[in-house]
Amino acid sequence: MTAASNSPLQTAIPAKVWLMLLLLGALWGGSFFFARIAVKELPPLWLVFFRVSIAALALHFYLAATGQWQSFCKTPFLPFFGLGLLNNAIPFSLIFAGQTVLGAGLASILNATTPFLTVIAANILTADEKASPAKIAGTLIGVMGAAVIVGPSFFAKLGAPLWAELAIIGAAGSYAMASIYGKRFRQVPPLFTATGQLSASTILMLPVALLVHGVPEPLLWSTGAWLAVLALALGSTAFGYTLFFRILAASGATVVSLVTLIVPVSAVVLGIAFLGERLALNHLFGMAMIAAGLIVLNRGMVASLARKA
Numbered sequence: 001m002t003a004a005s006n007s008p009l010q011t012a013i014p015a016k017v018w019l020m021l022l023l024l025g026a027l028w029g030g031s032f033f034f035a036r037i038a039v040k041e042l043p044p045l046w047l048v049f050f051r052v053s054i055a056a057l058a059l060h061f062y063l064a065a066t067g068q069w070q071s072f073c074k075t076p077f078l079p080f081f082g083l084g085l086l087n088n089a090i091p092f093s094l095i096f097a098g099q100t101v102l103g104a105g106l107a108s109i110l111n112a113t114t115p116f117l118t119v120i121a122a123n124i125l126t127a128d129e130k131a132s133p134a135k136i137a138g139t140l141i142g143v144m145g146a147a148v149i150v151g152p153s154f155f156a157k158l159g160a161p162l163w164a165e166l167a168i169i170g171a172a173g174s175y176a177m178a179s180i181y182g183k184r185f186r187q188v189p190p191l192f193t194a195t196g197q198l199s200a201s202t203i204l205m206l207p208v209a210l211l212v213h214g215v216p217e218p219l220l221w222s223t224g225a226w227l228a229v230l231a232l233a234l235g236s237t238a239f240g241y242t243l244f245f246r247i248l249a250a251s252g253a254t255v256v257s258l259v260t261l262i263v264p265v266s267a268v269v270l271g272i273a274f275l276g277e278r279l280a281l282n283h284l285f286g287m288a289m290i291a292a293g294l295i296v297l298n299r300g301m302v303a304s305l306a307r308k309a
Contacts, residue, residue, distance in 0.1 A: 014250070014251075016250075017247060017250050017251050020243055020246060020247050020250075021247060021256070021258060021259055021262070022262060023243060024240060024243045024244055024247065024256075024259050024262075025259045025261075025262025025263050025265070025266050026262070026266045027235055027236050027239065027240045027243070028236060028240055028259065028262075028263045028266070029104075029108060029262065029263045029264070029265065029266020029267035029268075029269075029270060030231070030235065030236055030266065030267070030270060031232055031236035031237070031240070032095075032099070032104035032105075032107050032108045032111075032263075032267040032270075032271075033104045033267060033270040033271060033274070033275070034228040034229075034231045034232040034235075034236065035047065035095065035096055035099050035104070035107075035228075035232060036099050036103065036104040036107075036271070036275060037224065037225065037228040037275075038225050038228040038229050038232065039096050039099050039100050040225070041220075041221045041222060041225040042216075042221060042225060042229065043209070043212075043213040043216070044093060044096035044097045044099075044100060045093055045096075045205065045208055045209040045212050045213055046209045046213055046216045047096050047229065047232075048088075048089065048092040048093050048096060048201075048205050048209070049202065049205040049206060049209045050229050050233065051092060051229065051232050051233045051237055052084075052088050052089075052092070052198045052201040052202050052205060052233075052237070053198075053202040053205075053206075053233075054229070054230065054233035054234065054237075054238075055198050055233045055234065055237035055238040055241070056195065056198035056199045056201070056202050058233070058234055058238040059191070059194060059195040059198060059238055059241070059242075060195060060199070062191075062238075062242075063191070063192075063195060068189075068191070068192075071189075071192075072192045072195060072196075075188060075192050075196060077196060077199075077200070079184060079185070080193075080196035080197050080199065080200040081200040081203075081204065082181055083178060083181060083182055083185065083193070083196070083197040083200070084196075084197040084198065084199075084200030084201035084203075084204060085200075085201070085204060086174050086175075086177050086178035086181055087174075087175065087178035087182070087197055088197060088198060088201035089201045089204045089205055089208075090171070090174040091170075091171035091172070091174040091175050091178075092171075092201075093205075094167040094168065094170050094171040094174070095107060095111065095167070095168055095171045097164070097167055098161075098163075098164035098165070098167035098168045098171075099164075100164070101161040101164045102161055102164045102165065102168065103271050103275065103277040103279075104267045104268075104270060104271040104275065104277065105264070105267050105268035105271040105272065105277055105279055105283070106149070106165075106277075106279065106283055107168050107267070108263055108264040108266075108267030108268065109149060109264045109267075109268070109283060109286065109287045109290065110146060110149060110150075110165055110168040110169055110172070111168055111171060111172055111263070111264075112142075112172075112260050112263065112264050112287075112290050112291075112294070113142055113143070113145075113146045113169060113172045113290065114172040114175045114176060114260065115142070115257060115260055115294060115297055116138070116139040116142035116143055116146075116293060116297075117169075117172050117173050117175075117176035118175070118176040118179050118180075119131055119135045119136075119138075119139045119297070120139060120176070121173075121176045121177055121179075121180055122176075122179070122180060123135075125180055126180060134296055134297065135297060137296050138293045138294065138295075138296030138297035139293065139297070140293075141289055141290075141292050141293035141296060142289065142290050142292075142293030142294065142297075143293075144289055145285075145286040145287070145288070145289030145290035145292075145293060146169060146286065146290065147286075148282050148285055148286035148289060149165070149282060149283055149286035149287075150162070150165045150166070150169070151282070152280075152282055190245035190248065190249065191241075191242065191245060194241040194242070194245065198237070198238075198241075244256060244259075247259075257297075257298060258294075258298060260294055261291055261294055261295075264287055264290070264291075268287075
């Protein structure tokens with residue numbers, strides 16, 4: 001998920017924003033939890049399709065109900081395909097494929113490398129977002145954390161889910177590229193951007209899912225799997241995007257980026273509590289390093305919070 005904002009950091013973060021941030025972290029952590037349930041029955045690419053299509057439909061209804069749909073229809077649609085590809089179709093497909101063998105907690109931890117890969121991509125591809133010493137330090141710490149998590153897989157027995165771990169990191173890389181591509185949507189209302197990218201993703205994923213998996217058999221999927229799909233589409237995606245853009249408008253990109261500290265914790269707790277998942281010591285140590293790297297990246301925010309304490 002991506003968005004661009006030039007909003008200045010506020011001197012204090014309202015309690016309402018903190019509550020929304022915690023809720024968003026829970027929703028996005030829940031996306032790994034619900035995906036882990038659904039992907040046991042749904043082919044990964046069909047899961048992506050149903051996630052984006054149901055979420056897009058919900059947002060279209062919301063725009064119509066609030067009188068914004070006609071304005072949305074006047075927005076150029078073609079650019080949304082690039083954003084939908086980088087921000088939905090590719091990363092969702094890689095994450096769901098990885099989650100066929102990886103737990104929700106580990107997948108969410110690896111996905112938390114997104115900010116570090118964004119720093120690297122922005123430094124290479126943009127002229128106005130060059131890496132600072134703090135960004136370099138935070139990125140190195142975070143990347144080393146990912147290496148700690150993935151490293152043992154290189155030496156494990158044949159069949160270890162190294163490919164799945166690399167798929168999640170690949171998804172993080174796609175999110176990073178989306179954050180750069182997404183700059184062109186700064187003048188587009190955020191809700192229009194979310195609706196447009198999800199609509200474009202729906203169009204992109206339908207032929208791909210048909211080609212790879214064939215015609216779906218939804219009647220064979222259990223009620224639990226469908227409930228997970230609906231929670232993933234309506235809660236984690238449609239409502240999650242709306243909440244994300246509210247926080248972005250209220251407090252800026254720096255504040256909303258702190259959700260990357262909350263998501264892995266939420267996913268790990270849900271995975272352990274309801275799916276019986278367990279994390280190895282290197283996973284926990286890697287998560288701690290990623291969290292430390294994120295704090296270094298957001299050192300200005302951390303200093304501001306310390307002054308307000």
